[in-house]
Amino acid sequence: MAAGEQRIDKWLFFARVVKSRSLAQKLAVSGAVRVNREKISHAARLVRPGDVLTISVHDRIRVLKVLDSGERRGPAPEAALLFEDLTPTRALAPAGPSTEEG
Template sequence: MSDATARVDAWLWAVRIYKTRSLATAACRAGHVRVGGEKAKAAQPVRPGDEVRVRINGFDKILVVRQTISKRVGAALVAASVDDQTPPPPPRELTAFVPTRDRGAGRPTKRDRRNIEKLRGRYDDYEGV
């Protein structure tokens, strides 16, 4: 490969989006990586100026390739290789609250299940426990 291109999985690993190259390859296979709006395979080349969108934890990270690198380098060179255009995350007040049970709490009781259904909006006519 010439200096003007790099594999998208190697570039994502080199700019520290993924901890290992195999994780970057798996993300490409799963369809979490897009280059120029199209789903990218792991071996797809990226060039300076390409927009790479990566879905991590349910949010898209928008990256623009400034320089192609295929090996891990120092943090200063990483900053010169990528332009992060990701918008700031929404405030916590606007994100949905997902109730969770304590680990090891066991199977929900009948009362717990009724409360869960009540939270989900089912059993509107249910009066009490």
């Protein structure tokens, strides 16, 4: 394995995307994870810094850019250092038609 590479199931677990490594494996195998827009089908897929993950989990889509590989499942502030969240924020609903008269 090259420096900075890590199995996607371990990375998802260390980054606290899911609660257990077995759930991370199931997520990867289910087709709910894309790496650089490519759907993956196995938990052994390697990710490296710079990869962009699109993950469908808990009825929402998350887009995460991998910044580093993890060494352990640490506290949330430590896990947050492993990725940059690129998930677009939901736009506010547009206001109704203007009632100004003029």
